[in-house]
Amino acid sequence: MPVASRKWVPLAVLAVFLAALPGIAEMLGDRYLVSLFSRLLIYALVAVSLDLILGYGGMVSFGHAAFFGVGAYTVAILSFHGFEGTPFLEWPLRIEGSTNALVTLPAAALCAAIFALIIGSLSLRTTGMHFIMITLAFAQMLYFLYISLERYGGDDGLSLYSRNDLPGLDLSDDGNFYYLCLGVLSISLFLGERLINSRFGQVIQGIRENERRMLALGFPVYRYRLACFVIAGGIAGLGGGLIANQTEFVSPGLMHWTQSGEILVMVLLGGMGTLFGPLLGALVFLLMEEILTGITEHWMVIMGPFLIGVVLYTRGGIYGLITGQEKAGG
Amino acid sequence: MDEPLLRVDSVTKRFGAVTASRNLSFTVQPGEIHALIGPNGSGKTTIINQLSGEINPDSGNIYFAGINLAGISVPARARMGLARSFQITSVFERLSVAQNLALAIQAHQGHSFRFWRRAHADPALGDLVEQALARVGLEERAEEPAINLSHGEKRQLDVGMALAGTTRLLLLDEPMAGMGPGGTVELSKLIRGLKGKLTILLVEHDMDVIFSLADRISVLVYGEAIATGTPREIRANPQVQRAYLGERL
Numbered sequence: 001m002p003v004a005s006r007k008w009v010p011l012a013v014l015a016v017f018l019a020a021l022p023g024i025a026e027m028l029g030d031r032y033l034v035s036l037f038s039r040l041l042i043y044a045l046v047a048v049s050l051d052l053i054l055g056y057g058g059m060v061s062f063g064h065a066a067f068f069g070v071g072a073y074t075v076a077i078l079s080f081h082g083f084e085g086t087p088f089l090e091w092p093l094r095i096e097g098s099t100n101a102l103v104t105l106p107a108a109a110l111c112a113a114i115f116a117l118i119i120g121s122l123s124l125r126t127t128g129m130h131f132i133m134i135t136l137a138f139a140q141m142l143y144f145l146y147i148s149l150e151r152y153g154g155d156d157g158l159s160l161y162s163r164n165d166l167p168g169l170d171l172s173d174d175g176n177f178y179y180l181c182l183g184v185l186s187i188s189l190f191l192g193e194r195l196i197n198s199r200f201g202q203v204i205q206g207i208r209e210n211e212r213r214m215l216a217l218g219f220p221v222y223r224y225r226l227a228c229f230v231i232a233g234g235i236a237g238l239g240g241g242l243i244a245n246q247t248e249f250v251s252p253g254l255m256h257w258t259q260s261g262e263i264l265v266m267v268l269l270g271g272m273g274t275l276f277g278p279l280l281g282a283l284v285f286l287l288m289e290e291i292l293t294g295i296t297e298h299w300m301v302i303m304g305p306f307l308i309g310v311v312l313y314t315r316g317g318i319y320g321l322i323t324g325q326e327k328a329g330g
Numbered sequence: 331m332d333e334p335l336l337r338v339d340s341v342t343k344r345f346g347a348v349t350a351s352r353n354l355s356f357t358v359q360p361g362e363i364h365a366l367i368g369p370n371g372s373g374k375t376t377i378i379n380q381l382s383g384e385i386n387p388d389s390g391n392i393y394f395a396g397i398n399l400a401g402i403s404v405p406a407r408a409r410m411g412l413a414r415s416f417q418i419t420s421v422f423e424r425l426s427v428a429q430n431l432a433l434a435i436q437a438h439q440g441h442s443f444r445f446w447r448r449a450h451a452d453p454a455l456g457d458l459v460e461q462a463l464a465r466v467g468l469e470e471r472a473e474e475p476a477i478n479l480s481h482g483e484k485r486q487l488d489v490g491m492a493l494a495g496t497t498r499l500l501l502l503d504e505p506m507a508g509m510g511p512g513g514t515v516e517l518s519k520l521i522r523g524l525k526g527k528l529t530i531l532l533v534e535h536d537m538d539v540i541f542s543l544a545d546r547i548s549v550l551v552y553g554e555a556i557a558t559g560t561p562r563e564i565r566a567n568p569q570v571q572r573a574y575l576g577e578r579l
């Protein structure tokens with residue numbers, strides 16, 4: 001089969017399945033499936049965003065969950081004040097709480113992007129092992145920062161009174177919320193595909209391949225890396241905003257380093273630098289976790305060797321296995 | 331004589347006890363092919379790295395088109411028209427040949443914070459990529475990932491990338507290294523074809539190539555330029571003969 005159809009046929013099948021899922025769940029009488037798959041799609045979004053910096057940018061960030069968590073807390077804190085009718089901030093400017101998804105979700109992406117700008121501008125001065133460690137350290141700092149926020153639940157986390165309101169769509173309905181997640185993921189994948197093939201995307205991949213040469217050609221490498229890092233952070237923040245709505249609960253655990261590790265594993269499992277691979281990686285990882293935890297408490301005994309097997313014996317993760325492609329060059 | 335395009339003025343660079351550039355001065359005139367020769371360890375690559383900005387001199391100045399390069403970053407120098415190829419072939423291996431060249435062209439077309447339009451469908455890149463492919467004779471290999479190229483083809487691509495932008499001075503660091511005789515001929519032809527179109531500073535070991543291509547030659551010994559002149563003058567220079575004792579000039 002030609003590479004193009006080997007790539008698009010499985011993705012089309014997946015797209016149809018995902019679009020029909022609430023209907024399938026209805027038929028099976030298993031409402032839980034819808035909320036499970038909402039969670040899967042949200043993690044897929046975060047894994048895809050990590051792939052932009054990891055797979056395309058060649059930056060091994062071990063702190064991606066920080067942006068996920070910041071996004072989640074942004075929604076939770078704004079909603080908290082929205083319900084209380086108190087302002088989040090009075091000085092230097094007054095910021096009211098809000099329960100409108102059109103406010104809270106963009107705010108989640110924006111706050112995460114700002115944190116990514118700060119963390120990225122410092123950590124991108126290093127490379128290799130130092131970069132891995134410094135992103136990990138920043139994420140852990142945020143984790144402990146949020147633990148210390150007593151007003152917002154500290155260690156115990158913070159519950160939302162309900163999901164945010166979206167004009168025209170009742171998000172308290174699991175089916176509607178599922179389609180919101182699917183919509184956000186689809187748009188992100190579409191934009192991501194444009195991004196990696198744009199001039200900017202080519203520059204990012206050039207830096208991954210050969211930083212020294214990029215400098216010699218005249219590219220201020222640092223700026224492009226930082227922009228990529230901020231974009232990925234913003235998308236992860238949007239994912240965080242969605243997860244806060246999905247579970248109606250946030251806790252510092254969302255940005256714990258094990259979370260960053262799991263997102264990293266989803267990308268590796270699905271196939272680094274393939275954009276659609278991490279979507280598959282997130283689905284397989286979380287479904288296996290879901291099924292295995294139902295069978296045995298020691299589910300990691302099965303999951304661990306499976307992950308090692310995929311990473312060792314497929315050259316481009318699950319995506320590579322399906323399409324016969326290694327890594328997308330461009 | 332015209333104002334030199336490049337003026338290296340009393341540049342000194344030490345690495346610990348080793349002095350890689352010792353009060354080094356030479357000039358490169360617009361339009362010439364200027365060769366740097368010297369025994370191993372005479373500081374040829376060190377001066378190239380100081381010109382491109384990867385390392386900074388301990389003392390002395392480098393002027394490019396009359397501008398002092400001190401404090402100007404590597405990418406900024408490249409955008410001024412100071413391009414280089416690398417001694418060890420340096421291409422983007424997992425990107426296609428066309429993508430490699432497109433990146434080199436893109437670097438000179440303003441910033442690349444353009445997120446929407448597909449680069450390979452961008453007419454502002456397409457024509458120039460075609461030209462760049464033709465220049466290095468890699469049209470047939472345009473869609474091939476660079477990693478699949480032969481060593482000679484990679485070198486051609488490497489030089490092609492250095493040429494792709496609005497280059498005024500091309501720094502060629504041993505372009506013939508590791509090439510078979512066929513490849514050497516091919517690349518010499520390419521360089522000769524550039525004569526007059528841009529200025530070239532060439533570091534090379536292959537003496538035949540040097541003497542057939544260069545307008546002027548500077549001889550480096552222990553980081554110092556001991557002689558500069560036409561190939562004929564250099565051949566006749568007794569000091570140079572001593573430095574190259576035993577080597578055929």
